[in-house]
Amino acid sequence: MLNTDGQLYTIEGFAAALIMLITAYMVVNATSVYTAGDTHISDMQLEALGTDALRVMDTKESLNTISPLRNMVESTPIGTDNTTFGAMFGNLINNRTTSGLDHIQYTANYSYWNIDDNSVNSAFINASRNLSGGEHAVRATKWVVVEKHLPGDSAWLAQNRTVLVEVLMWRD
Amino acid sequence: MAGAEPHRSCGGADVARLNDDAQWIILMGFLVSFSFFFLALVINQSTVVGQTTAESVIEFPKNDIRDIRGVVISSADYPSSDEARMRTDIPAIAMSRKNAVVTFSSPLEINNHTVMNIHYNNGVTEFDENWTSL
Numbered sequence: 001m002l003n004t005d006g007q008l009y010t011i012e013g014f015a016a017a018l019i020m021l022i023t024a025y026m027v028v029n030a031t032s033v034y035t036a037g038d039t040h041i042s043d044m045q046l047e048a049l050g051t052d053a054l055r056v057m058d059t060k061e062s063l064n065t066i067s068p069l070r071n072m073v074e075s076t077p078i079g080t081d082n083t084t085f086g087a088m089f090g091n092l093i094n095n096r097t098t099s100g101l102d103h104i105q106y107t108a109n110y111s112y113w114n115i116d117d118n119s120v121n122s123a124f125i126n127a128s129r130n131l132s133g134g135e136h137a138v139r140a141t142k143w144v145v146v147e148k149h150l151p152g153d154s155a156w157l158a159q160n161r162t163v164l165v166e167v168l169m170w171r172d
Numbered sequence: 173m174a175g176a177e178p179h180r181s182c183g184g185a186d187v188a189r190l191n192d193d194a195q196w197i198i199l200m201g202f203l204v205s206f207s208f209f210f211l212a213l214v215i216n217q218s219t220v221v222g223q224t225t226a227e228s229v230i231e232f233p234k235n236d237i238r239d240i241r242g243v244v245i246s247s248a249d250y251p252s253s254d255e256a257r258m259r260t261d262i263p264a265i266a267m268s269r270k271n272a273v274v275t276f277s278s279p280l281e282i283n284n285h286t287v288m289n290i291h292y293n294n295g296v297t298e299f300d301e302n303w304t305s306l
Contacts, residue, residue: 006193013200040230051235111269113261120268143243160254162261164269
């Protein structure tokens with residue numbers, strides 16, 4: 001004959017299971033675990049910030065002037081450092097609404113095409129810190145049209161050329 | 173004596189009686205443990221899903237395409253000798269530094285509009301535009 005003595009235990013078991021499941025659900029939902037898959041959130045914000053800063057720098061202040069970024073690329077001889085870039089870019093990415101600066105580091109260079117030997121070369125612009133290789137860096141880039149005499153140009157005069165300004169950014 | 177007797181004589185031999193009172197509780201225990209297993213499985217998979225989502229979001233070259241488009245369109249405003257120089261600069265640097273194939277046609281004047289074809293392909297995302305100036 002079927003024994004129905006354990007029915008109350010069964011209901012209790014159901015109740016206990018539900019309580020445990022709901023508790024586990026709430027605990028898992030209340031805390032967010034920063035997984036490897038979430039790094040894109042801060043990476044993308046940093047990349048957007050860098051791209052915006054480069055865009056601002058490549059904007060002319062008036063019709064007859066050239067953009068600060070273009071001026072920096074044109075006025076920096078290859079192999080030298082341009083601290084004006086650091087002052088402007090560093091400010092744009094590190095300024096906060098409250099006092100005190102953020103801690104974003106960067107290293108910037110630009111790539112150009114050498115017509116003479118058909119190669120792409122890079123020229124340094126400025127860096128807030130040297131790359132050690134351990135940084136989790138993101139890259140922001142901007143195409144800039146410059147009037148400059150680049151290595152490999154047959155003409156001695158400055159010519160209109162397109163270069164790619166590349167900035168690696170990371171937090172430390 | 174009330175209730176089940178621990179020992180009942182069955183023809184001279186003593187047989188232990190099967191007790192099946194708590195079977196449902198054991199089954200419920202199984203159910204709960206299985207549900208925990210599945211919960212753990214789902215949580216385990218969520219990190220993998222997050223990783224692939226992150227990769228696909230990062231991979232989409234929104235800024236690259238905007239930037240390339242901008243510089244290619246601006247090249248149409250330059251004299252043809254400058255424009256020809258930029259025509260070699262842009263695809264070469266894009267291929268070398270951005271791993272992207274970029275081609276664009278010479279600007280054509282049609283009915284007082286400048287017309288240009290822009291092509292971008294970085295192996296994952298392809299972009300083609302038939303640009304017409306205002």
